[in-house]
Every structure is written in C-alpha cells, then in structure tokens.
Amino acid sequence: MTRVRELSPYVELHREQWRELRNAMPLPLTEDELVALRGLGEPVDLAEVADVYLPLSRLINLQVAARQRLHETTTTFLGEERPKVPFVIGIAGSVAVGKSTTSRILRALLARWPDHPSVDLVTTDGFLHPKAELVRRGLMHRKGFPESYDRRALLRFVTEVKSGEPVASAPVYSHVAYDIVPGERQVVRQPDILLVEGLNVLQPGPSLAVSDLFDFSIYVDAHTDHIARWYVDRFLALRGTAFADPESHFHHFSQLSDEEARAEAHHLWKTINEPNLVDNILPTRPRATLVLRKDADHAINRVRLRKL
Numbered sequence: 001m002t003r004v005r006e007l008s009p010y011v012e013l014h015r016e017q018w019r020e021l022r023n024a025m026p027l028p029l030t031e032d033e034l035v036a037l038r039g040l041g042e043p044v045d046l047a048e049v050a051d052v053y054l055p056l057s058r059l060i061n062l063q064v065a066a067r068q069r070l071h072e073t074t075t076t077f078l079g080e081e082r083p084k085v086p087f088v089i090g091i092a093g094s095v096a097v098g099k100s101t102t103s104r105i106l107r108a109l110l111a112r113w114p115d116h117p118s119v120d121l122v123t124t125d126g127f128l129h130p131k132a133e134l135v136r137r138g139l140m141h142r143k144g145f146p147e148s149y150d151r152r153a154l155l156r157f158v159t160e161v162k163s164g165e166p167v168a169s170a171p172v173y174s175h176v177a178y179d180i181v182p183g184e185r186q187v188v189r190q191p192d193i194l195l196v197e198g199l200n201v202l203q204p205g206p207s208l209a210v211s212d213l214f215d216f217s218i219y220v221d222a223h224t225d226h227i228a229r230w231y232v233d234r235f236l237a238l239r240g241t242a243f244a245d246p247e248s249h250f251h252h253f254s255q256l257s258d259e260e261a262r263a264e265a266h267h268l269w270k271t272i273n274e275p276n277l278v279d280n281i282l283p284t285r286p287r288a289t290l291v292l293r294k295d296a297d298h299a300i301n302r303v304r305l306r307k308l
C-alpha cells in the first residue's frame with residue numbers, strides 16, 4: 001500500500017530543531033542591549049535571542065540577497081536603471097502579544113549584517129485616523145480595527161519607500177495623548193530593510209494592500225486566553241508607569257485598585273481587542289511567511305515557516 005504523505009506549504013519546527021539553523025552565528029547583543037529593547041512585561045532573554053531570533057535573522061539575510069537578484073531580473077527585462085529596492089518585512093499579531101519587542105530585537109540583529117546595515121521600523125499606529133476623525137466616524141471603540149486606519153496613506157508610504165524615494169515620512173502616534181501627534185513625522189531615508197509592525201498589516205485588500213508589498217512577514221502568535229492575561233497584567237503595570245503621567249489619556253486609571261483595574265482591562269479586552277483579534281487579525285495568520293508561537297510564559301517554543 002502506498003503511504004499518503006500530508007502535503008502542506010508549512011514546516012513546523014520545535015525550538016530545539018529551529019535553533020540548529022543558527023549555523024554557529026555569533027550572538028551580537030549584550031544583556032544590557034536586550035533589556036533596552038524589551039517592552040513592559042516581556043521576559044525575552046538572551047537564550048531566546050540565540051535560539052529563535054538568530055536563525056530568523058540568518059534566514060532573512062539569505063532572502064534579502066535572493067530578492068535583490070530577483071529584482072535585478074525585472075530591471076534587466078525592463079531595460080531600466082533602478083535603485084536598490086528595500087526589503088520590506090511585515091510583523092502582525094494581537095494587541096499585547098509582544099510585536100514591538102520582536103520588531104525591535106529583529107531590527108537590532110538585522111542591522112548587524114554588513115550587507116544591510118540600515119534598518120528602519122515603523123508602527124502602523126501612526127496611520128490611525130486622528131482622534132477627532134475617529135470620533136466623527138464613530139470609531140473610538142474600534143481603535144485597532146482595520147477601518148480605524150488610513151490604509152491608503154499607509155500603502156502610499158510603503159510604496160514610496162519601496163520605490164526608492166530619497167525621503168518618505170510617516171505620522172506619529174502617542175499612547176499618552178491617545179492621538180496622532182500634530183506635525184510630528186518619522187522620516188525614513190532609503191533603508192536597506194523596512195519593518196512594518198501593526199495589528200492588521202497582513203490583511204488583504206479589495207485592491208492592492210500593504211501586505212502585497214511585503215517580501216517577508218511574521219505573525220506573533222499565542223493562545224487567546226494567554227494574550228488576554230498579558231493584556232490585563234500589562235494594564236496593571238501601566239498604572240505605575242505610563243498612566244501615572246498626568247498627560248496620559250488613561251491617567252484616571254492610575255489610582256484604581258488591582259480589582260478595579262482588572263475589571264477595566266478585562267472590559268477593554270473583551271469589547272475591543274479580543275473581537276479584533278478573532279475577527280480580523282487571526283484570519284491573517286495563514287498568510288504569514290513565519291509564525292512565532294508563544295507559550296503561556298511568553299517563551300517562543302514553536303516556529304512555523306512557509307516553505308512553498
């Protein structure tokens with residue numbers, strides 16, 4: 001009898017298998033440098049950087065070179081002289097899953113390669129509609145949902161960077177003001193690699209979407225119940241940090257007892273962030289080139305890579 005082999009476009013590796021693919025690459029980060037990259041409540045240690053992020057940085061380095069060669073075939077075909085095309089990486093996942101930490105570590109590691117030292121990181125919160133516009137559209141309780149973003153502006157920005165524009169700029173969001181910062185821009189000047197991090201970056205569009213411009217994409221994944229717990233724990237921790245700032249939109253939460261804060265965070269999670277995860281973000285997971293799966297203790301123990 002012939003054995004039926006399950007065909008899949010993905011390969012799933014446990015951390016012990018994935019870490020072998022580091023291929024003796026040296027660890028370029030110190031403990032102090034890592035601490036500076038870690039977000040609130042994110043316990044990632046140097047062992048995880050070595051086991052998970054170094055093989056990933058090696059894979060991306062190989063893909064940057066391959067993609068460059070592929071672009072050259074198109075320019076040769078067109079008979080054009082085109083500037084080097086930046087390699088664009090999307091990083092998606094739920095609120096509170098730790099995308100920011102993943103993005104910052106990856107940025108630091110990718111910038112250590114001599115062939116692509118200039119790596120920029122842009123978060124999509126800058127492309128949220130300003131507060132006044134969200135109020136006007138009745139979207140204040142849908143922050144982070146696809147419709148709360150100016151998706152055309154985000155697509156335009158990434159298109160500019162990928163087209164080799166000398167200067168492109170993105171608006172800047174402040175968690176303290178809970179709004180776009182008027183007049184402030186993040187400027188990007190022809191990076192070798194651009195990381196675009198945000199909840200919904202892997203969403204397909206009715207026409208061209210930003211995800212169509214990604215050369216590689218990462219989905220940071222965990223069980224929804226675990227992410228809910230991380231969200232609530234972070235909310236409690238934010239009382240003593242960001243919420244303590246009298247300018248913070250959430251300042252009134254800084255005096256809440258643990259019990260009151262838990263109830264408030266649970267409410268925000270259940271009414272905004274969980275529905276967004278379930279309805280909009282999770283369905284984009286199969287589209288990612290790579291899925292980093294975290295366990296209850298935040299440790300990344302499984303990696304799924306799209307090989308086809």
Ligand SMILES: Nc1ncnc2c1ncn2[C@@H]1O[C@H](COP(=O)(O)OP(=O)(O)O)[C@@H](O)[C@H]1O
Pocket residue numbers: 039040093094095096097098099100101175176238242243250
């Ligand atoms: N209300 C807030 N005030 C200040 N900082 C916040 C607030 N909410 C989230 N942050 C910070 O913003 C960053 C992005 O958070 P989030 O969108 O939940 O994504 P992730 O946890 O996946 O990085 C994190 O570094 C987090 O600590």
Ligand SMILES: CC(C)(COP(=O)(O)O)[C@@H](O)C(=O)NCCC(=O)O
Pocket residue numbers: 095123124125126143144197198199200268272273
């Ligand atoms: C700013 C965010 C929408 C995330 O933006 P991103 O950069 O992922 O596009 C999110 O962190 C947020 O603040 N959500 C609002 C609901 C809440 O406060 O939990």
